[in-house]
Amino acid sequence: DQQVKQNSPSLSVQEGRISILNCDYTNSMFDYFLWYKKYPAEGPTFLISISSIKDKNEDGRFTVFLNKSAKHLSLHIVPSQPGDSAVYFCAAGGETSYDKVIFGPGTSLSVIP
Amino acid sequence: EPEVTQTPSHQVTQMGQEVILRCVPISNHLYFYWYRQILGQKVEFLVSFYNNEISEKSEIFDDQFSVERPDGSNFTLKIRSTKLEDSAMYFCASRDDGTYEQYFGPGTRLTVT
Numbered sequence: 001d002q003q004v005k006q007n008s009p010s011l012s013v014q015e016g017r018i019s020i021l022n023c024d025y026t027n028s029m030f031d032y033f034l035w036y037k038k039y040p041a042e043g044p045t046f047l048i049s050i051s052s053i054k055d056k057n058e059d060g061r062f063t064v065f066l067n068k069s070a071k072h073l074s075l076h077i078v079p080s081q082p083g084d085s086a087v088y089f090c091a092a093g094g095e096t097s098y099d100k101v102i103f104g105p106g107t108s109l110s111v112i113p
Numbered sequence: 114e115p116e117v118t119q120t121p122s123h124q125v126t127q128m129g130q131e132v133i134l135r136c137v138p139i140s141n142h143l144y145f146y147w148y149r150q151i152l153g154q155k156v157e158f159l160v161s162f163y164n165n166e167i168s169e170k171s172e173i174f175d176d177q178f179s180v181e182r183p184d185g186s187n188f189t190l191k192i193r194s195t196k197l198e199d200s201a202m203y204f205c206a207s208r209d210d211g212t213y214e215q216y217f218g219p220g221t222r223l224t225v226t
């Protein structure tokens with residue numbers, strides 16, 4: 001059951017450059033999407049969300065883009081900082097209810113100083 | 114800033130024993146969740162809870178699992194008879210009414226021997 005996919009297990013980016021993390025989903029019924037950041041031995045930290053009726057949401061250095069026709073979303077981090085090094089999870093919800101959120105497998109981002 | 118807290122941070126138990134994992138959600142939140150992450154795997158939804166009852170549960174959440182909100186601040190997950198495959202990180206999350214962002218606690222690492 002791979003309803004939310006993150007096909008890049010890892011990504012390395014130079015400090016100051018843009019990080020682009022990608023996510024694909026299979027179920028067009030998802031109503032909203034979330035991005036979380038996770039450090040080892042900690043819980044996921046909410047970063048940014050987007051409703052399915054929007055195509056872009058921006059919060060500081062983080063921007064999420066949604067392409068519903070392609071069932072694809074991406075998280076842009078500009079500029080990337082070493083503290084951004086973590087695992088990033090894409091998650092989707094609203095398929096059956098507001099409650100159940102389905103996570104992707106995550107992408108490990110390394111920002112190189 | 115308000116945060117979700119979880120205790121204990123690490124629990125070791127023998128197979129067949131009962132465990133209770135505890136969570137204190139963010140105080141004005143009304144929706145509560147448990148997720149788990151087996152080492153190397155995705156974060157998986159277990160159960161959601163609202164208005165003192167389960168609103169949704171996954172196939173993982175079988176009769177061995179139960180949740181309770183024993184008072185106005187705590188939210189617990191009980192595993193009646195632990196199995197080796199229950200070893201995982203268990204995350205509690207909570208959500209405010211009218212939003213879909215779930216905020217996660219730091220997790221409890223459960224080790225079943």
